[in-house]
Amino acid sequence: METTPKPVEPDLMALFLGFSSVGLSGFGGVLPFARRMLVEERGWMTAEEFNTQLGLCQFLPGPNVVNLSVVVGKRYQGVAGAIVAPLGMLAGPFLIVLLLAMLYDHFGSLPLVQGMLRGVAAAGCGLLFAMAWRMGNSIKSKRLFLPFSAFTVLAIAWMRWPMPYVMVVGLVLSGGLAYWMLGRK
Template sequence: MTPSLIIPSRRQLFLGFFSIGLSGFGGVLPQAHRMLVQQRRWLSEEEFTELLGLGQILPGPNIVNMSIAIGSRCHGVAGAWLAVAGLMLAPLVIVLSMAVLYDHYQSLPDVQGTLHGLASTAAGLLLAMALRMGTKIERHAVAALLAVLTFIAVGVLRWPLLLVLLVLAPVSVLLAWQRGRTGARS
């Protein structure tokens, strides 16, 4: 970790991810970003983006992959377990409780309306985080261009994700490698 960043204790790691899991039911990336980068300074903006990218290519939920990486970086295997346990404990209890309640009250129109409202809120939070991250990436025109190309290829043209990744991933790795070599010379 970068010296200016804070390395949490095991307890802080568990409680930090517990608060993410508790406050960000259904879509925790905006809360995770705020807590990890802005509030507690466990990660820099760049590290968060890199770990998010890693989390997206590994199987499983992005935030779980990120919690494993952050936990293991701070406290090894024990840290990884503590971060995942903290992240998953509250949602597990909430989901089990909600399943029991939903089974009993699912036919009520108010319950249906509430669920639609929650989905809209989660979409708005995700969009806000994407825009905030986009302002950081705009300095790197090539990275922004690759992100737009990926969105167009998969989201608009509906090309298979595997095909897009097979083409654009090596291009982005090559460009990052060249950028690293250029940065090392200056």
């Protein structure tokens, strides 16, 4: 049998610092860093626990990593942990972002800065299209489900309908189809 190191119960300070390190480490998403910290570095969760609990975090709407920090915080320190862990995750990046916002307020009108931000936005959009492509590619039964992607683009980007309505309608139709398919097997 594999011997696993006995996980140390993190106190509030450890939770805050652990999630701070995660929050500050990633660009364009910190989930891989969260996994490394929780599973590999500190042993606060096993790989299976991580996968199961991440399931709910991804199932519910909202920022997955924040949801995950709430779960881990609750597990070790109850309500206090569930407050301190997401705070640790967000405090550092929040301050950095505000600092950047202040810089932008002062220098944002300079043509050089505007040009740079345009370039970053263009690269960012390229990354978003790539992400959409990759996610679309991993969908099973593409012929049945990709029309719902098209419907979403039409409703959101073209018609500019409010997203809550679009999501409710889309989820009823797309989820309904999935529910029916799951029942046929």
